[in-house]
Amino acid sequence: MRKYYPKPHFLPETCEIPSKEYVFMGYDDGATMHLDFINRLMWQAQLKGSKTWHLIPPPECEDSCSQFSFLVEPGDAVLVDTRVWYHGTQITRGQFSLSVQSEYG
Numbered sequence: 826m827r828k829y830y831p832k833p834h835f836l837p838e839t840c841e842i843p844s845k846e847y848v849f850m851g852y853d854d855g856a857t858m859h860l861d862f863i864n865r866l867m868w869q870a871q872l873k874g875s876k877t878w879h880l881i882p883p884p885e886c887e888d889s890c891s892q893f894s895f896l897v898e899p900g901d902a903v904l905v906d907t908r909v910w911y912h913g914t915q916i917t918r919g920q921f922s923l924s925v926q927s928e929y930g
């Protein structure tokens with residue numbers, strides 16, 4: 826996978842990047858609300874199609890944070906601590922979605 830794209834420019838120079846990436850693809854679907862059980866922070870880049878992310882703050886932040894949603898399109902990148910923010914996605918109706926994800930830290 827790494828031969829198809831450079832290290833994302835938005836990551837700090839000193840961050841470590843594990844050796845695996847994830848590819849997510851789907852049509853008219855998405856991910857149900859969940860937390861990730863991963864070791865590091867993650868980034869995800871949208872390559873094809875669009876989808877809406879829904880984020881719900883962790884209980885410790887409920888008094889000052891609100892849930893929110895946003896649309897990602899090809900070329901957009903998302904950096905969220907998915908270990909503490911509940912998140913789900915919904916692919917835009919009628920579209921095929923393709924994204925790549927990795928961790929950093």
Ligand SMILES: [Fe+2]
Pocket residue numbers: 859860861907912
């Ligand atoms: Fe996730």
